[in-house]
Amino acid sequence: MAGTSGRWRDLGAFRARGVHGGVALAEGIDRMVTGIESPVDSERGLAARLRYLTASDAGYEAMDRAGIHVRPRTLIAWLAGEQTPSKANLARLDAAYWDLRRCNVVAGLKRRLNNRGRGTRIEIDPVDQSRVQHRHQRDLQTRNINVRGAVWDRAVDAWIAHDTQELEAIWDDIIQSTLGTDWDAYTHVSSIGWAA
Amino acid sequence: MSGEQFDRVEALLEEARLTARMPKPAERLRLRQAAGLSRAQVAAAVGVGRQTVANWEDGTTDPQPPGRFKYLRLLEGLAQIHPAAAPAQGPTETAAPSGAPVAGSAVPETAWGPNGLAVQGEPAPCLRCGVTTPYKATDGRSLHPGAMCQSPAAVAPLQAAAVPVPAPVSAPSPAPSPGPAPVPSRPQRRAKSAARAQAETAGLIGQAVHEELERAQGDADAAMKALVKRAIPDVMRLFGETRATARYTYTAYPALPDILTKPSKREPDQIWEARPNFHHPRYSLKNPGSIAVTALDVNAAYLSALKTWLPIGKLEHSTGMDGIDPKRSGVHLITPSPWHHPHLPDPLGDRDQPGPVWVTNATLRLLLRLATPKYGLLDPPVVHESWTSGATENFLDALRKTLTAARETAIAEDDTITLEYIKAMYSKFISTMGESIHNREIMRPDWMHIIHSQAYANLWGKAYKAHQAGLDVIAMMGTDELHVAGDWRQVFPEGRGVAQMKIKHSDAKASGEYTIGTAAR
Numbered sequence: 001m002a003g004t005s006g007r008w009r010d011l012g013a014f015r016a017r018g019v020h021g022g023v024a025l026a027e028g029i030d031r032m033v034t035g036i037e038s039p040v041d042s043e044r045g046l047a048a049r050l051r052y053l054t055a056s057d058a059g060y061e062a063m064d065r066a067g068i069h070v071r072p073r074t075l076i077a078w079l080a081g082e083q084t085p086s087k088a089n090l091a092r093l094d095a096a097y098w099d100l101r102r103c104n105v106v107a108g109l110k111r112r113l114n115n116r117g118r119g120t121r122i123e124i125d126p127v128d129q130s131r132v133q134h135r136h137q138r139d140l141q142t143r144n145i146n147v148r149g150a151v152w153d154r155a156v157d158a159w160i161a162h163d164t165q166e167l168e169a170i171w172d173d174i175i176q177s178t179l180g181t182d183w184d185a186y187t188h189v190s191s192i193g194w195a196a
Numbered sequence: 197m198s199g200e201q202f203d204r205v206e207a208l209l210e211e212a213r214l215t216a217r218m219p220k221p222a223e224r225l226r227l228r229q230a231a232g233l234s235r236a237q238v239a240a241a242v243g244v245g246r247q248t249v250a251n252w253e254d255g256t257t258d259p260q261p262p263g264r265f266k267y268l269r270l271l272e273g274l275a276q277i278h279p280a281a282a283p284a285q286g287p288t289e290t291a292a293p294s295g296a297p298v299a300g301s302a303v304p305e306t307a308w309g310p311n312g313l314a315v316q317g318e319p320a321p322c323l324r325c326g327v328t329t330p331y332k333a334t335d336g337r338s339l340h341p342g343a344m345c346q347s348p349a350a351v352a353p354l355q356a357a358a359v360p361v362p363a364p365v366s367a368p369s370p371a372p373s374p375g376p377a378p379v380p381s382r383p384q385r386r387a388k389s390a391a392r393a394q395a396e397t398a399g400l401i402g403q404a405v406h407e408e409l410e411r412a413q414g415d416a417d418a419a420m421k422a423l424v425k426r427a428i429p430d431v432m433r434l435f436g437e438t439r440a441t442a443r444y445t446y447t448a449y450p451a452l453p454d455i456l457t458k459p460s461k462r463e464p465d466q467i468w469e470a471r472p473n474f475h476h477p478r479y480s481l482k483n484p485g486s487i488a489v490t491a492l493d494v495n496a497a498y499l500s501a502l503k504t505w506l507p508i509g510k511l512e513h514s515t516g517m518d519g520i521d522p523k524r525s526g527v528h529l530i531t532p533s534p535w536h537h538p539h540l541p542d543p544l545g546d547r548d549q550p551g552p553v554w555v556t557n558a559t560l561r562l563l564l565r566l567a568t569p570k571y572g573l574l575d576p577p578v579v580h581e582s583w584t585s586g587a588t589e590n591f592l593d594a595l596r597k598t599l600t601a602a603r604e605t606a607i608a609e610d611d612t613i614t615l616e617y618i619k620a621m622y623s624k625f626i627s628t629m630g631e632s633i634h635n636r637e638i639m640r641p642d643w644m645h646i647i648h649s650q651a652y653a654n655l656w657g658k659a660y661k662a663h664q665a666g667l668d669v670i671a672m673m674g675t676d677e678l679h680v681a682g683d684w685r686q687v688f689p690e691g692r693g694v695a696q697m698k699i700k701h702s703d704a705k706a707s708g709e710y711t712i713g714t715a716a717r
Contacts, residue, residue, distance in 0.1 A: 034633055037462070039460070039462075123447065123448055123449050125447055125449065125450055125451060125510055128451070128510070128512070130512045130513065142445065142447050142509070144445075190450075190451040190510060191449055191450060191451035191452075191510075192449065193448060193449020193639060194449070194636075195636040195637040196636065
């Protein structure tokens with residue numbers, strides 16, 4: 001782990017703004033996930049989600065995890081369009097769909113990010129210092145680094161497990177191994193992005 | 197005369213002799229490259245700077261003392277090792293021991309007179325290259341002194357015609373290029389001139405079209421479809437090429453303020469792009485009349501709109517007029533002042549809602565310009581807050597120029613495939629540069645909005661120009677549609693170029709040339 005007494009550890013002391021790189025990393029992976037575009041409250045969006053969730057055992061498990069405990073008869077009525085789920089169940093269906101969708105794309109995400117061993121080039125935008133007093137501002141550039149190796153597999157696994165600590169540790173590993181001596185300044189970022 | 201003095205005289209003579217035989221700049225370069233020496237090596241040996249050697253080799257300057265003597269000695273030595281003929285020779289030709297005096301060792305040396313100058317005599321074809329020369333070799337035959345000859349390959353036809361004696365026995369091999377042979381061990385120079393870079397970038401377009409045509413085996417429709425499909429990655433590559441030696445590195449994935457993030461994938465963000473939808477209230481299509489109107493179309497409106505002030509980095513917040521700066525760009529929250537002009541469309545588009553609105557910098561620039569005394573068309577808007585970053589107008593300019601040039605060529609050659617390809621490239625570049633799953637290489641919704649509103653601002657400029665020239669602006673819609681009454685050819689050149697206008701034909705009632713009546717009051 002990074003040093004515990006670094007000046008960049010207590011972000012906001014001088015009114016700089018940003019999020020931890022691990023959080024930004026998870027957001028970036030989130031952005032890569034695509035799925036059903038239609039909202040769940042539309043007929044089309046609901047039908048597509050139900051179809052996806054009832055196509056496999058994993059789908060039923062996802063519904064279970066999301067807290068949808070309905071009788072088979074109700075589910076069949078939903079599928080047939082004879083009955084519409086309640087608002088609460090619609091929200092649960094949406095959550096269950098995205099939960100399952102994320103689990104299903106994990107392998108694809110790893111493949112895309114690893115890019116056959118070539119890794120992915122990411123852009124790191126440093127913290128927003130526009131509110132920091134001039135004398136406390138640090139000269140931070142936008143950095144572009146290529147991230148490759150087992151890091152992406154670990155990051156995607158931590159992302160799917162919602163393991164914030166692990167994501168933060170991974171981010172610290174990334175910046176320590178690829179950025180120079182001022183890596184600590186990039187512990188918190190305003191955003192990171194990549195094309196994968 | 198002491199021996200020492202004599203030596204110095206000798207040295208001077210030698211230097212004068214070498215100076216007289218100084219090879220041309222191109223030859224100096226060739227000799228060094230043939231020997232595989234770097235400029236730095238030569239410079240160190242001669243005792244001058246590396247740049248000086250470079251200047252000598254491209255002819256900017258001629259060798260001067262104190263380095264001159266050593267440099268010429270070096271060149272003379274190199275010329276013996278690598279005579280002009282040698283690098284251009286194919287292995288077959290050197291292997292054939294014909295009577296052709298081409299190999300360096302077979303050529304006798306130049307004869308030097310006691311005055312330090314090469315011996316001259318009856319002009320005859322040169323032994324080495326075949327061009328007529330008065331200079332003689334040691335054996336009395338004609339020979340260019342030093343290494344002044346061109347390679348025999350370059351003058352092969354001439355030689356065949358003019359030289360009767362040393363006619364080559366071997367069959368003429370396919371002529372290699374007369375230029376210096378590339379040395380494989382050394383990388384090519386990386387820096388490119390702007391013109392060469394642009395030509396190369398433009399070459400990518402033709403190359404892609406060629407590739408797809410070949411893959412589709414001449415099926416134009418299939419090729420066009422394939423080209424449109426690959427337009428996004430291709431235009432991103434073109435963009436990357438044009439950014440290769442650029443001064444600024446832009447931020448491709450900045451943190452976006454809330455106003456620029458879409459609440460959901462289907463809903464728009466809060467930026468008003470000032471899209472026009474103007475119909476002159478005094479005219480009506482419903483009432484038949486005799487006013488002749490022409491629907492005009494701006495060619496490649498979005499392509500031209502690539503020239504606009506784009507923010508480079510992450511947008512930063514500021515309040516009041518702080519964000520207004522000619523060198524900054526972004527989005528601004530303004531309260532526009534009312535528009536009262538009876539004949540011209542509102543530059544803010546067909547906005548019904550009053551009150552503050554987020555507009556882009558392109559729209560704000562237009563509004564501020566129209567508020568200047570030169571136009572005096574409205575009061576300046578009140579700016580409440582801004583999200584801006586340092587900006588440049590030349591960001592996408594290289595891309596725009598490349599695409600415009602390729603478009604012009606395609607129009608001249610009536611090449612619809614390339615034309616469609618280019619259209620797909622610039623339009624998809626703009627429409628996917630925001631948050632799109634089709635293009636993840638850049639996420640700048642602010643750029644997209646600014647380019648859109650720049651296109652609308654450009655269209656407004658055209659309407660203003662028409663109005664100033666005495667035409668009636670009947671309608672102004674979308675990105676590129678301008679309907680005018682009057683002799684528009686006096687105002688706008690007709691054609692398909694980006695600076696020209698063409699008549700818009702479509703299925704709509706009001707298209708092409710049509711007539712209109714005045715609205716009932």
